[in-house]
Amino acid sequence: MNFMEIKLEKLLKELEQSADPEKAKNLRWFFKTGKGEYGEGDSFLGITAPILRSISKKYQNLDLDDLQKLLNSKIHEHRLSALMIMRFKYQSSNIKDQSAIVRFYLKNTKNINNWDLVDLSCHYILGNWLLDKDRRILYKLVNSENFWERRISIISTFAFIRENQFVDTLEISRTLLNDKHDLIHKAVGWALREIGKKDKEIEMKFLNKYYKAMPRTMLWYTISNQFLQAFS
DSSP states (O other): OOHHHHHHHHHHHHHHHTOOHHHHHHHHHHTTOSTTSTTTTOBOOOOOHHHHHHHHHTTTTOOHHHHHHHHTOSBHHHHHHHHHHHHHHHHTSOHHHHHHHHHHHHHTGGGOOSHHHHHTTHIIIIIHHGGGSOOHHHHHHTTOSSHHHHHHHHHTTHHHHHTTOOHHHHHHHHHTTTOOOHHHHHHHHHHHHHHHHHOHHHHHHHHHHHTTTSOHHHHHHHHHHHHHHHTO
């Protein structure tokens, strides 16, 4: 067993030691793992995100081969740990290594298959990478039959929103107006709400044009912050 294999084994052991069966039971319910639900068959150790982040941060030197093993795992926290490590690696890497991480991320979208896996990774990796690059990949993802890839397309634009770049978020949101999945409705509403925090006029212009076509959940997630502020 080489050094990297030892590091991977240490990570897996540390995750196992942090497992909480009662939390695992609750997480299976929270992430909809029942038959026919979006997380069907997902397995949990019962580790909270802050604890998982703390553990993962110690294993940033794991290579992509080891991260692939984690991403292939049926255990949710293994995949989430891999994505957290990728995020840490990306933030401390040069452009060449960042490019490799982004390609690896896109190769593994089939393993990024729950909303927390998407939301805690894509805008920090893919979105950040695309800040000054061609963004056609997002328009490929938004038309994917895989709804997790569609969620990646909109959540990745949070990196653009942070930089006051709204065009792609608005266009992808428009494309997703007729999406059938509730998790897409929530993601789009969330993205539009974040735009509103930066520029209320742009958000309202989109709403005035499309609110009649927006699914109720999407509209609620867009305006909920304003609603709560109005009655607080």
